[in-house]
Amino acid sequence: MRLITLALACLLLLIQYPLWLGKGGWLRVADFEAQVNEAHRKNAELIARNAKLDSEVRDLKDGTGAVEERARYELSMIKQNEIFIQIVGKGQAAALAPLAPKPAESPEH
Known part of the structure; x- marks a missing residue:
């Protein structure tokens, strides 16, 4: 009887x-499910990126506003008869201070 129980336990294993x-097996299936979920997440990110790039391309093809904006901010271009004014914040003013001309010292008599 004991031999039959041992044999059945081995067969069960x-x-x-x-x-x-x-x-x-279940372990491999769980691994594949994790890979599929990662692929879905990456695809969602890529779909959002492609939609953004598509809208940017469409805007560059159809309108001049996007081209003008890029020229202004990336190339620092201005229109003819236009005055460029740059507002410098506190952090930027300290960085530009060494570049500014020093005021002339008054001569002592």
Whole structure:
């Protein structure tokens, strides 16, 4: 009787092996599900990026506003008869201070 129980326990373990560690086992399925979820997340990011790039391309093709904006901010271009005024903040003013001309000192008599 004891030999039959031991043999059945071994058969049960042999049957469980493919279920857990085999080609279509639960561990492998869980790994594939994680890979699929990662791929879906990456695809969603790429779809959002493509939509943004598509709208930017459409704007550059159809309108002049986007081209003008890029020329102003990236190339510092201005229109003819236009005055450029730059407002410098506190942090930028300290960085530009060494570049500013120093006031002339008054001569002592």
